[in-house]
Amino acid sequence: MEQIYHPWHKWECYPAGFYESRPTGRNLSEGVCKYMYAQFLRDIPRFEAAMAGVVNDWPNSCEHYLSNERMDRITWLKQAAVCHVSRVPAAAFSDKTLTESERETADLLALHYLNRWLEAHDKPPLLTLKDAERTTQPELY
Numbered sequence: 001m002e003q004i005y006h007p008w009h010k011w012e013c014y015p016a017g018f019y020e021s022r023p024t025g026r027n028l029s030e031g032v033c034k035y036m037y038a039q040f041l042r043d044i045p046r047f048e049a050a051m052a053g054v055v056n057d058w059p060n061s062c063e064h065y066l067s068n069e070r071m072d073r074i075t076w077l078k079q080a081a082v083c084h085v086s087r088v089p090a091a092a093f094s095d096k097t098l099t100e101s102e103r104e105t106a107d108l109l110a111l112h113y114l115n116r117w118l119e120a121h122d123k124p125p126l127l128t129l130k131d132a133e134r135t136t137q138p139e140l141y
Contacts, residue, residue, distance in 0.1 A: 001123055003070075004063040012058035013080055020089040033088050038097045040082050041106040050081035051113040057084065066117050074132050077110040104129075 008014055017023065023033065041047055054077065055062055065076045079090045098106065107129055114132060115125035126132045 001067055001069055001118075004067040006060040006064045011061045011064060013061040013083060016058075016083055017087040018061075018080065018083045018090050023086075023088050028088070034097065036086060036088055037079075037082050040086070041078060041098060042102055044105065044109065046085075047078075047081055047106065048109060048113075050085045051077060051110065054080045054084050055113060055117055062117055063121075066114060067121075072133070073114055074107050074110045074129065077113055078106060081110075 011018075013019075022028070028036070040050075058080065061080065065071065065080075066073050082088055083090065111126065111129055111132055118125055
């Protein structure tokens with residue numbers, strides 16, 4: 001797939017706080033943010049609704065990131081979903097407190113939404129999480 005590029009100022013994730021070092025307007029510690037992220041990923045209906053929101057509300061960010069096979073698109077979708085509803089930045093995320101089963105459930109749901117996005121853009125779906133792994137080190141541009 002050829003990557004679709006958009007400049008950073010067109011990314012919807014940017015004003016949403018995705019790249020901040022701390023949540024905007026909220027006094028949350030890094031530990032609280034990581035806890036919020038893990039709890040969010042465990043709440044499958046809420047997580048799924050947020051991923052649908054990302055795909056619908058952030059078209060430029062999705063094109064830029066989900067068309068980039070060189071990056072971890074599953075992680076980006078998980079982080080984007082949390083930021084979309086909570087404005088907690090990507091720097092504060094960690095799913096290390098999830099069990100393997102919880103992480104796999106969240107990853108498979110993210111794969112489902114990645115595939116929905118790919119199919120909407122006339123690209124073939126990915127069959128496994130391994131297929132969705134990045135092919136090289138990520139690049140923003």
